[in-house]
Amino acid sequence: xLRNILxxxxxxxxxxxxxxxxxxxxxxxxxPSRAFEPGSWDVPGNWAxxxxxxxxxxxxxxGQVCARVxxxxxxxxxxxxxxxxxxxVNALMAPETAAGPRPDDVSMMEAxxxxxxxxxxxxLNPLIGAVGVWFGSRKSxxxxxx
Numbered sequence: 001x002l003r004n005i006l007x008x009x010x011x012x013x014x015x016x017x018x019x020x021x022x023x024x025x026x027x028x029x030x031x032p033s034r035a036f037e038p039g040s041w042d043v044p045g046n047w048a049x050x051x052x053x054x055x056x057x058x059x060x061x062x063g064q065v066c067a068r069v070x071x072x073x074x075x076x077x078x079x080x081x082x083x084x085x086x087x088x089v090n091a092l093m094a095p096e097t098a099a100g101p102r103p104d105d106v107s108m109m110e111a112x113x114x115x116x117x118x119x120x121x122x123x124l125n126p127l128i129g130a131v132g133v134w135f136g137s138r139k140s141x142x143x144x145x146x
Contacts, residue, residue, distance in 0.1 A: 007070035008078035011133065015062025015083075022054045027108045039101045041114045048121045055125060056132040059083065063136020076137030080130045087126020 027035065035047050043051075066079045095116055102114065 004075035007075035011066025059132025060136035063133035091122035
């Protein structure tokens with residue numbers, strides 16, 4: 001059981017590292033002008049969709065890492081539970097809104113802290129993460145079985 005717990009932790013760390021790298025690259029590529037509505041902290045729908053795609057990719061890799069370390073499929077189940085619980089807690093928390101209009105130039109950390117996601121995003125995000133982990137944790141020999 002300890003190995004499965006450690007596998008879930010390793011998968012979560014891998015997922016976080018991959019997501020940090022992907023979002024940093026995306027931020028450097030598009031910047032705040034495309035990540036937010038003009039003069040606002042509101043995130044446009046297309047940016048939220050890109051976040052979900054990147055989240056799916058990161059969760060897939062996290063699921064792969066978890067499956068490689070885990071003793072059995074329970075490692076992925078633990079990771080899926082972790083993703084869902086943390087995602088729901090995040091969705092239930094009231095967002096901290098940045099004071100005033102968004103400046104034209106903000107750092108990625110300021111953007112992360114001040115971003116106001118569409119309402120649907122915070123509820124869909126943990127589900128996308130769980131699906132990504134599940135697919136990532138499937139061993140190549142398990143592709144035909146469910």
